[in-house]
Amino acid sequence: MPEAPPYYVPPPPPPAPPRSRKWLVRLLVFLLLLSLLANFAQSVAFQEYASGEKPYEKFHSGELIATDKIARLEISGVIMPPSTDRWLKAIKKISEDDAVKGVVLIIDSPGGLVADSHQIYHRLQKLAEKKPIVVSMKRLAASGGYYVAMGAGPKAKLFVEPTTWVGSIGVIVPRYDVSDFAKQWGIKSEPLVTGPLKNTLDPLNPMKPEEEAVWKAIIDDAFARFVNVIDTGRARLDDAAIRKLATGQIYTAQQGLENGLVDVIGYDDDATEDLKTQLGLKSARIVEYQFPTGLFDVLSASSESAASSSAAIDPLKRLFEANVPRAMYLFGWRPGMAQE
Structure with missing residues (x-):
């Protein structure tokens, strides 16, 4: 009787790599991913640097295939950087x-910094010389x-909605006085x-008379610049009438109409139709402008949010910021608004 063949014994599995080698592989993979992310971020940064942040046009309403365009420019929120x-x-x-024949300027703002308000005003003046x-x-x-x-x-016609608030003509430089608290x-x-x-x-420290004189000037x-701007922009108002209205008071739409601050109670659709009539356009493509949100917008928003949270719980930082002078054409100011 022949002998039974011997049982097959598989070779033993290769020894497992040492634990240190596993961690080395993981570390290399992590560094590779980190490198790819860094290269992507640098590429985005270079593209933004090379091209600059530019607005892109977006269709809003009207005739999509119309050649002539009307631009909607919306100034909303506090007027300040960015x-x-x-x-x-x-x-x-x-x-x-050249395809934009006129502009509907949408305002929904309580105002903001003096310098920024004037920069925008100046550029709009130049634009108004070319296009109505x-x-x-x-x-607001x-x-x-x-x-x-x-x-x-x-020559521009000013429309206001029935519930719009207008006015608050004046200047504010915020200041705290905690001298009594400090003395205690x-x-x-x-x-x-x-x-x-x-x-x-x-x-x-309490404000001294010589300091008051400096800031009053x-x-x-x-x-005076604000009054002159209105005097130039509103044919129905003269210097005396403007100064009578310029108490810092806010006016309702009807009060603004009666006082010559605005011209018509209506909506932005009414303003658009009025502009089309002025331009003699039967059809127009209404467009607006937006800015792309990139990687760094997201990162900067996160960092600003973190900084804002940090400042909110840092009274010493708020105290130092209170000493930074900021002249503002602003209605409804509150502490910290100029830093938000």
Whole structure:
């Protein structure tokens, strides 16, 4: 009887790689992914640097295939960076586009920084020399919001919705006075300065008469410019009438109409139709302008949110920021608004 063949014994499996090698592989994969992400971020940054942030046109309403265009430019929210730069770029694009025959300027703003309001006003003045502008005011067109509307020029028609608030003509430089509180707690502010007026608006010290005189001159200058801007932009109002209205008061749509601050109670559709009539256009493509949201917009938004949260719980940071002077054409100011 033949012998039974021996049982097959498979060779033993190869020994498992040492644990240290597994971690090395994982580390290399992680570094590879990190490198790819870094290269992508650098590519995006280079493209943004090379091309610059530019607004892109988007269809809003009207005839999609119409050759002639009407641009909608919306100034909304507080007038301050970074929005200011984007609005200026949109104005530039509108100005350079020959197909755009006119502009509907949408205002929904409580105002903002003096310098930013004037920059936008100045660019709108230049635009109005080339193309007619009609203004449509929505919820709020106050202070700097009303200021920029004057850039449309004296021939522009100003529409307001029935519930719009307008006016608040004036200037504000926020200031805190916590000198009594500081005195109670034995806190003194004694900065080293090169001149007696270097540390004006210090919230830990009462304002001195000479400091009040300096800031009064600054505010009066900004206020006179505001009055002159309205005087130039509103043919129905003269200097005396404007100064009578310029108490900082907010006006309803009807009050604004009665006082010559606006021309018509209506909506942005009415403003658009009025502009089409002025231009003699039976059909037009209504367009608006937006900016792309890139990787760095998301990252910067996250960092700004974190910074805002940090500032909200840092009273010392708020105290130092309170000492930074900011002249504003602004209605409804509250602490911290200029930093938001």
